[in-house]
Amino acid sequence: MPANRFNGFTDYGIGLGLRVPHYRHILERKPVCAWFEIISENFMVDGGRPLEVLDRILEQYRVVQHGVSLYFGSADRPDRAHLRKLKALVRRTRTPWLSDHLCWGSVDGTYSHDLLPMPYTFSAARRTAGKIREVRDFLEVPICVENVSSYAEFNASEMAEWEFLAEVAEQADCGILLDVNNIYVSSENHGFDPLDYLRGVPLDRVGQIHVAGHTRFEHYILDTHDHPVPDPVWRLYDRAIRGAGVTATLLEWDDKIPSFDEVHAEALKADTYLAGARAADPR
């Protein structure tokens, strides 16, 4: 299912995260790239160079918005002023879908600027799904929620993470941005089989996939986005697209960022797996 209602019935192929060190290269050389994912918050400003750069990018490329501060799982209600800014950006970019994380990160108006794990409870799933619906109705754009990498699970959880993701996605009737690196990182940190995760997710709701690198420490793995994608993550990606179909795929590389060409070449490795998935299921 290359195109579905969760990604605006698009077929975007392999994209890259738009990052500051690459601005000059992109604006001057105009390299071929199927699409760019922007961090919404970087452009939720009132003026100046960020919006100038964005407008120039929009003249040449397709852009999809990815957010880090909607905090669907926070107990706080959505902030209307925040949503109005986000909606203005949605109109500017004409993003066919918008993604943010299945997490919380603020409470009582104080922000952690982190993607904090949810307690996997039915009550939290109900509340989170309600918030996703409210945001989607306000923004008038399909929403995909992304699974986060995590380092802690709560005693109060009533189900596995993938069951929680499925519960939220079904109740909100939203899409999923499946981050296979995050699945791998969490599986190592919590000791579950990443294939159980894939088997438990409603793959027909997957509108986009993230791949990335991570850093392994002695007792845990950190989701650092500062390395090429390791083989186990590519293997998980392969399994994911064989289940979900050929899906818009994005490489995240956020720290120790190499040249544009190097990052792009890493992303295009996904083509090998996508070709395999196409051959296996030529829909």
Add this chain to the structure above:
Amino acid sequence: MKRRRVPAPPAGLRPPPRRVPAALRTDADLRALQRWMLHALVRPLTPSDGLQPRWLDGRPMAEVAAEVIRPGGRISPFERLQIYSRSYWFRLIDCVHEDAPGLRALLGERRFDALVRAYLAAQPSRSFTLRNLCARLPAFLRAHPRWAGRHAAFAAAVADFEWAQTVAFDGEARPVLGAADIAGAAPTRLRLRLQPYVTLLTAAWPVDDYVLAVKQRDALRSAASHAVDGVASRAAARRVARPRRQRVYVAVHRLDNRLYYKRLEPAACRILSALAAGRTLAAAVAAGGPRVRPAQVQAWFAAWMGFGWFCARGKN
């Protein structure tokens, strides 16, 4: 065991729950869990960058963490919480380091680091974007000058200047007023508004020269290190000499989306400040003082309008 008196929470945070409910059945339960965890994250780290060994009420943190966080594998609940706490602190500290290079150069690494941690402990972020993280740093420095030691007043001026740069970089631009828009308007009734991205500063030191010198130093270091992302390493920071006292009047602004600092004559700054305060054109020009010549005022306004500094007065 005797329980400690729970200290007052940092600005904006509600007190944490005494206990996180074992089962989270309601929205209030979810909020309790989130308040607890946020309090755990924003507490200052130990000198070795670890999680505090005791909770706010004096109980061992390992015990408190185990009540909420599931054990498993080779890392304990305490260590799992510590990963998040470190991540929180390192991310925010890095952000202030990037946004306040002048302050960092002035104070040196150790004092600057202590200031940043004290600031973040007292004033956790109240904005969805890290762009606003340093908005309250100048006021914090003025309220707590001890963190800058003998540099306190200069440090606050540098912090003002660096925040003004953030505002100039991506602050709102309103439709520019041109000469035709105000032609024929009576000066006694005409009120001009400064663009929101323009900040007027008066400082007892040439903060603009100082911050420029720091930027040039960092640019040289960055070029020398061949850093792809242009971020110089923290370790090699060298102090930039503090300038001599000299009162300066500066407008921090942007033109064609590039940052600029424009030195102003004292009278010009008084006029612009009066306009920014909502006074009429006639009153603002009068605020410039009796020695200001009409031709001088005319030349200033021609330059300011050329920069696009004036916009119509809106609802705000």
